[in-house]
Amino acid sequence: MRFYEYESKALFAKHSLPMGERAVVKTKEEARAAAEKIGGPVVVKSQVLSGGRMKAGAVQFADTPDEAAEKFEHVLPIVVNGEKARSILIESKSKLVQEYFVSVTWDGRRKLPVLLFSDMGGIDIEEVAESHPEHLSRTHFSTFLPLTPRLAKEAVGKTGVTGNDLNRLTPIVFELAKLFLEYDLTLAEINPIGKLENGRFIVLDGHVDMEAEARGKHAGLLKELGIGDDETRQARPPTPFELEGARLNAVDHRGVAGNVVEFDGDLGLIIGAGGGSLTLFDAVRNHGGKPANYCEIGGNPSVGKVCNLTKLILSKPGVQKIAVMMNVVSNTRVDMVARGVIKGCIEAGKDPGEVITIFRIPGSWEEEGFKILAKHGVEFCDRSVSMYEAAGRAVAKLKAS
Amino acid sequence: MAGMFIDVQVDDAVAQDRDLSKKLVDVCAVDIFAQSEDGALQIVDKNLDECVLCDLCIQAAPDGKVRVIKLYES
Ligand code: SF4
Numbered sequence: 001m002r003f004y005e006y007e008s009k010a011l012f013a014k015h016s017l018p019m020g021e022r023a024v025v026k027t028k029e030e031a032r033a034a035a036e037k038i039g040g041p042v043v044v045k046s047q048v049l050s051g052g053r054m055k056a057g058a059v060q061f062a063d064t065p066d067e068a069a070e071k072f073e074h075v076l077p078i079v080v081n082g083e084k085a086r087s088i089l090i091e092s093k094s095k096l097v098q099e100y101f102v103s104v105t106w107d108g109r110r111k112l113p114v115l116l117f118s119d120m121g122g123i124d125i126e127e128v129a130e131s132h133p134e135h136l137s138r139t140h141f142s143t144f145l146p147l148t149p150r151l152a153k154e155a156v157g158k159t160g161v162t163g164n165d166l167n168r169l170t171p172i173v174f175e176l177a178k179l180f181l182e183y184d185l186t187l188a189e190i191n192p193i194g195k196l197e198n199g200r201f202i203v204l205d206g207h208v209d210m211e212a213e214a215r216g217k218h219a220g221l222l223k224e225l226g227i228g229d230d231e232t233r234q235a236r237p238p239t240p241f242e243l244e245g246a247r248l249n250a251v252d253h254r255g256v257a258g259n260v261v262e263f264d265g266d267l268g269l270i271i272g273a274g275g276g277s278l279t280l281f282d283a284v285r286n287h288g289g290k291p292a293n294y295c296e297i298g299g300n301p302s303v304g305k306v307c308n309l310t311k312l313i314l315s316k317p318g319v320q321k322i323a324v325m326m327n328v329v330s331n332t333r334v335d336m337v338a339r340g341v342i343k344g345c346i347e348a349g350k351d352p353g354e355v356i357t358i359f360r361i362p363g364s365w366e367e368e369g370f371k372i373l374a375k376h377g378v379e380f381c382d383r384s385v386s387m388y389e390a391a392g393r394a395v396a397k398l399k400a401s
Numbered sequence: 402m403a404g405m406f407i408d409v410q411v412d413d414a415v416a417q418d419r420d421l422s423k424k425l426v427d428v429c430a431v432d433i434f435a436q437s438e439d440g441a442l443q444i445v446d447k448n449l450d451e452c453v454l455c456d457l458c459i460q461a462a463p464d465g466k467v468r469v470i471k472l473y474e475s
Contacts (some may be wrong), residue, residue: 160432237446302431303406339450346405368454372406375473 001210001233002035004047006089007225008208011183012190015175022091028069032092037069040096041093044071049233052079058085061093083237094202099192101125101136102155102173111138115177117155121192124388135159143181149174168201169193176217183221184214241316245295248308257309257333257340265290267357267398268304268313268322270341272297276327276387283391284323289398292319300332306340306346314348314355321354321401323394326361328383334369342376353377357397360390404449408470409433409458416442425467428457434435 003011006024013019015380024047030099032218033044046058053059058186062068072088099121107114118136119229120128129136137158141151152174156166180188187209194204215222215229238246241262249258256272267289273281277296284291293313297306313322324341338359345352359373362383374381379397381390417437418438426434426442431451435443458467 055422333453336453343405371471372473 001212001215002049003210003225003227003233004086005045005050005206005391006047006087007227008206009203010090010225011179011191011208011221012081012203012206015179017172017175017190018080018200019073020092020094020204022089024087024089025072026087028072031088031090032065032069035062035065035196038090038092038201042066042068042074043089043091043093045089045091046075046078046080046085047087047089048080048083049209049237050083050231053080056080056131084256094194094204095197096192096194098195099204100169100195100201101128101189101191102176102193103187103189103191104177104185105189107140110140113143113177113180115139115141115151115155115173117159117173119159119161121194125191141177147174147177147181152177163167164199167194168199172201172203179208183208183218184211185209186211215271241293241312245309245314248305252302252305254305255297257295257297257301257305258312259296259344260312261294262293262310262316263293264318265292266318266320267315267394268292268319269295269323270297270310270313270324270337271326272349273327273329273332273361276325279327280323280325280387280391283388284395285387287392287395289391289395292316297326297337298329298332301340303336303343306337307344310341310344313350314344314350321357321394321398323357323391324359324361325387325390325394327387329338329361329363332363334363334366335372336365337361338369338372338378342372342378351377353379357394358390403469403470404445404446404452406472407449407452408472409452410468411442411444411462412466415462418442419464420465421462424461426456428461430455430457434458448459 006090009019021038025031025034041063044060044062046053056078058075058080060075062071068090075088076085101118101121103116104113116138118128120132120135137155139155149170153170156169156173176188185208189207190203193201194202195201239262242260245258245260269291271277281291281294313319342352345355353376356378359378359380370380422436422442426436431448431453432450433445433452435445437443
């Protein structure tokens with residue numbers, strides 16, 4: 001769950017990270033008044049969840065309050081990656097002598113948080129990693145052992161930063177790592193941290209992503225930041241397809257069938273179980289397939305719920321066929337999912353035998369499920385066919401059609 | 402009307418028995434049975450395909466009086 005920059009900064013401010021004076025505004029008059037109050041040059045920044053603001057011209061600079069008002073009017077209507085500005089952040093513009101980068105995220109391979117630090121901030125960090133790897137440090141840390149400032153100092157020091165700079169950057173980096181753990185974040189990033197002419201450091205731009213499952217635990221913080229319960233806060237606003245999927249999932253409490261993310265491919269996916277969704281999605285792509293959606297099914301969804309999800313996916317423009325695949329399931333009833341997808345296909349006016357490329361759900365009541373699939377001419381397989389192989393069959397069948 | 406996958410048939414004598422009808426309504430977890438105001442049993446067609454094949458309705462009624470039919474086996 002992504003935070004807007006102004007929310008990330010409100011969180012940073014709670015933890016006393018140093019930042020310039022700033023105000024969130026929604027009108028031209030507010031922009032002028034904010035710039036006047038801040039005094040001196042300001043930055044006028046669109047508040048969107050996606051990246052690419054600078055490229056889109058949605059970050060501008062103004063030397064006077066009148067210019068800030070003008071720039072407000074210029075920035076507000078700019079659509080960044082399909083997203084309109086929620087508000088505009090007016091912030092004091094600082095003269096910098098150097099920029100730094102710090103980020104805390106999860107290293108999925110090591111299954112540990114990793115602290116990334118670079119003394120080449122303000123630019124694409126992937127580019128730094130590729131062209132100047134000696135300027136980027138990676139420091140893993142434990143979620144069990146106490147976090148110490150020493151770890152932050154090591155991370156900064158590894159890039160060659162010494163003396164006063166090292167001492168002043170360490171508490172900022174340490175605080176960010178603490179925030180990451182305390183609020184169950186999946187990303188806490190400051191890019192850049194700016195070094196001012198007087199030797200002080202300030203946070204110039206920041207991003208925070210919170211684990212969606214942790215919303216309940218941090219309900220107090222979210223309320224304080226003004227984040228509503230209904231805001232999904234993905235990297236982009238949900239599409240009508242995704243909203244409808246969430247609605248279908250919510251109207252029936254039984255199981256999960258409807259957490260969809262839209263992509264522009266031609267193979268609809270009904271996938272899930274114990275990490276199965278991600279594995280199967282990747283497997284489809286690995287075989288050269290183009291998923292039309294990501295989705296999660298699990299628990300014991302009703303036939304009606306699976307039927308509605310199937311119809312939704314089949315109604316998506318560009319979807320030619322679907323693949324129904326899960327990891328080995330213990331509680332999801334294979335026969336109930338089989339009934340649901342077949343019913344969905346028929347109600348959508350399609351022949352299940354034609355439109356379902358493969359059905360691979362090994363688990364409870366699979367014999368019963370296989371009878372239903374066989375009756376409707378749907379290709380199915382059991383656990384002797386791996387998820388990877390099943391995904392390959394689905395892609396091959398779509399390509400051959 | 403039968404579902405796409407499941408049909409449930411109940412003998413008239415059972416359908417007219419208020420107590421037995423209530424029992425069927427109680428045991429079915431997916432609301433396939435309902436009672437009309439006069440207590441007679443009704444089959445909720447739109448829920449037929451949700452039948453989880455638990456057989457509780459079959460056990461609740463005298464032998465052979467309630468039948469759950471898997472249409473995909475015919
Ligand atoms: S078998 Fe179970 S789910 Fe099906 S109708 Fe009878 S009681 Fe309901």
